[in-house]
Amino acid sequence: MAHKVACWHLRMLLFYFLVTACHLFAASHGATDAEILVNFKNSLSTNSLLHDWNVSGIPPCTGGSDNWVGLRCNDDGTIDKLLLENMGLNGTIDMDILMQLPKLRTLSFMNNSFEGPMPEVKKLASLRNLYLSNNSFSGKIDKDAFDGMSSLKEVYLAHNEFTGEIPRSLVLVRKLTKLSLEGNQFGGNLPDFPQENLGVFNAAGNNFKGQIPTSLADFSPGSFAGNQGLCGKPLPACKSSRKKTIIIIAVVVVAVVALSAIVVFACIRFGDGKNEAQSSDPFGDGKMGDRGQLHFVRHDRDRFDLQDLLRASAEVLGSGIFGSSYKAVLLDGPAMVVKRFRHMSSVGKEEFHEHMRKLGALSHPNLLPLVAYYYRKEDKLLVSDFIENGSLASRLHGKRSPGKPWIDWPTRLRIVKGVAKGLAYLYKEFPTLALPHGHLKSSNVLLDDTFDPLLTDYALVPVVNKDHSQRFMVAYKSPECSRSDRPNRKTDVWSLGILILEILTGKFPENYLTLGKGGDADLATWVSSVVREEWTGEVFDMDMMRTKNCEGEMLKLLKIGMCCCEWNLERRWDLKEAVAKIEELKERDNDDWSNSYASEGEVSSSRAVTDDDFPFSVNS
Template sequence: MSKHSNLYFLFSLLLLPFSLLQASPNPDTQLLLSFKSSSDPLNNLNTWNLSTDPCTSWSGVSCLQNRVTRLVLESIHLRGSLQPLASLTRLRVLSLKQNNFTGPLPDLSNLTSLKLLFLSHNDFSGEFPVSISSLNKLYRLDLSYNSLSGQIPDSVNRLTHLLTLRLEVNQFSGPIVDVDLPDLQDFNVSGNRLVGQIPNSLAGFPKSSFGNNQILCGSPLDECKPVSSGPTRPGPSSGALATPVVSSSPSPIPSTTTTTAPIKSGNPRHVSKMSRLAIISIIIGDVIVLAVVSFLLYCYVVRRRGEKGASNILEGEKIVYSSSPYPAAMGQQAERGKMVFFEGARRFELEDLLRASAEMLGKGGFGTAYKAVLDDGEVVAVKRLKEGSGGGNGGKREFEQQMEVLGRLRHPNVVGLKAYYFARDEKLMVFDYMPNGSLFWLLHGNRGPGRTPLDWTTRLKIAAGAARGLTFIHNSCKSLKLTHGNIKSTNVLLDKVGNARVADFGLSVFAPPTSSAPRSNGYRAPEALDPRKTTQKADVYSFGVLLLELLTGKCPSLGDNLGPGTEYSGVVDLPRWVQSVVREEWTAEVFDLELMRYKDIEEEMVGLLQVAMTCTSAAPDQRPKMNHVVKMIEEIRGVEVSPSHEALDSDSPSVSEDTCTVSQ
């Protein structure tokens, strides 16, 4: 009996941690509820209650491993103290912009994981919080539009990862600290009471970063000028800074007490009195004129800001999605779309995309692609589909079903779809960003002196990688027979290690009607008259043209706006041209002159040429399947088929038939 009791006791001890884990609530729940009770008098956080899980049901809350890591509560009239939030030790993102918080900021030194802190447009007071300087993982810090005062401490230099430091429209005074933050991209201290010379480390920022202060000078503002001292009149030292006459508030009138030699003729007392009155009158007149002019300028600027405030904000934040529904739908949740993320993707809000710095990567038949840098430094590629692509309200379900299928495709040679956004007038797709550009640019960009040619080994590697990616798409779903629909060199991208990845796949179903479709390009199969009805055999033809482009260095199409600074070695019907050259037994004339510098590759080039010509056969049934194309390319150098290709003849080994299933 004693032995059985001991076994039972040991077994109970083993189960105890699991039972406690199941019974334990989220450790951050009470902290959040304490914050709500003191800061949410209007009960805008009505989803926050003990009967639900903060990580799944509470608005503005995101979690990782059952701990709160992201808290975004903006423009909901919160007030009171942030003290309870200072104990959320796993918090990475805290945004409380445009609320009604007052008083000094609490000690935030426990938020050691914090990367983004946005507290702008409140009424926080007191000095710059010293505790913030200990948050050495911060990327973005925005304390603008508050009532903070005192000097900006030099301890901000401890924030060595800082990308953004915004302190504008507060009451900071004194000189600007010599900021030494090598990664700083966004800096603003305008609208304070700062004085002195702008440090050289900040001279590269625009004038707008320093405007509306008391007495600031130095690049990018006016040069600092020393005040000279007369030989018989004491004055400031030669290193003192002159008061700029453009100051918005008049500086104090300097004392007129002087030590001078006595005047020996006339009435010295009368002359001295008259000169003082004249000087004071002139100074007062100048001050009045400056005050009136400053007031008029101030009224003009305020009015202009009121009229153009929204556009200035959009321009300042580099928002590239100009017709995005987000700003218009701030108070219309029912009409607004939402970001939908796929498994493994880091979640963010549409607003994060809107305020991300962005640059256009290129325009294609289905839309425009942008590189977007989010607040925490993550880089993504965003494709903004053209108006008319993806259907209107009636096509929403079709669009979502297609995205659901595409979002599950994961392969080393396919660009992963991370998320999408659908609204009536806006459709966005978010992808992994490929930092090494496209095959098109490697082949055709910067032709001429100084160009680095694309060597043969790299071309062969890219061909094999792109073939594997396309094969994966074709074999990932038997029931749907997925196609790419838009194979071309601009849609073969290179990741950070140089592997080829196929992009822009599966969008042909959203192509506009034939009459308004993008003009035919040199990659399209002869039978593919309707871009909305592509086949896998048509993809094989397009891939064959891509191989010919790799071999010849010639561009088969100018169908896209590929940007300035790009030159081409020729725009031709590649399959027809190659066939005519080979027919005349001038095969060597086919190959790119840049390849002629490499030795002992003629046989390999001819081998790839044969694969390309087979793929571009006029009759679809004479073209091979893509899994056979992969094997032929790999056999050019005698490379064995890797284990990942053992199932290429059947359905993809890494994607089951569930990939094709969409919820009804």
């Protein structure tokens, strides 16, 4: 009997031990994510914005709720996304710590101060989205850096200091849909990407060379800007190498003969010495949230603060000449676009605030209004509404999808009229500015749900660092700025003219691709050569030509565009004259000679344009 009692007590003790162990395990498991995150926080050199990462406080996730800054949680209380952006973070990204978060699928450290080599991201084999843009990562990326990452879809490495070739393991990621590499020092040939669903690709501002592979030929020319050695569609065709080959062979033969004749041993040393470091300019000291607040310039919008933006569900939209931009979907609120400007550090605080107040006071149906802004000396954020339809550039030059209709002539005419009205309003509101817009191009024209245009990135010249504006802004590609660095009130008219020609022809202005001022390839020069020597059907975009009985009005707009692009400033139209002529245009022709379509989509070739139509020059 005593033996049975002893056994019973032993079983109960064992049971108690197992239950206690299970409870302890459950309790420790509930704190594991918190401990992991705090360990990761402590591995960083700067982490002041992660002040609520504390194991003694509320847990990081409660069901699907996000309790700590920078986190997005799954419904089961596990961590899905780590979005530590715009926090001035630096130090080491310890992937061994993050490996302990088994359901982590999105990792973003955009707009921080991280340096050194590429993090060992392949340790997070289940990662789907990786965002490392706008840091100071440097050096070559190992060939196997992305091995085993079969779920990876989006990779953003823009505006760092990476060198070498694109790693083969990244090229072979089967599910890759977005790849952003611009603003680095990558080199070599662009590889052939086999992915059928690769919808976003940008390799601008690197050192790539050679023929653009067929798999990338349908992306816009802007995706390859700033790579002096690249050629082939969508850039100009590659030059024939036959002559170069003959010269090389001749040189080799002469060298061999000379060496055998004089029997001289030669040593040749090679060295490139061309490691120009592109510095990035992130937030720096990590006190963005402590030093300032969002300043709202619109009083008809619900208010939110900077932390709301940092906690918002974010999607990277791209990296432009000013910096990166992303879509932020506020909790129970609208989608906003946040643009980070990194080249406004030379303007004073009061001057910047005053100019932002002026921008906030603007109100016009063809301007995208500024909603709010954030000021720091090193960085500025401008917040505006997200426009679902995207930009005019994406409609003209992007990949055509089944749900994306072509833009017909009436729509393009409405876009031109709206752009002209918006530009005229800027001229009226900024009478003392030489460049009331300064950066008018198709990617800065957004289209609302009715395809009416909304101008963006306008009137920023007074607050952008002068050297940066002269190097990159569209207005400084004009003939007068190429010659003398002196824009005037007709310079934005030149930009309007180029935009009109782009809308009519469907061709991207290749002179925008050069990093400096001006460029050899000029859309206005090409149009001039075609209209004087060929038939009008060679000029107009075929998609636009599906509209019947409109060629006469198209030619009128073509003439307006060319008059706006006149190189001679005295002969170039002023904005008032251009807007008046644009307003006179109609969707259908009244001229008898223009009603010449046999069927929808057929282009007229019955009338060539003569010097009487365009009595001016487009270059000097």
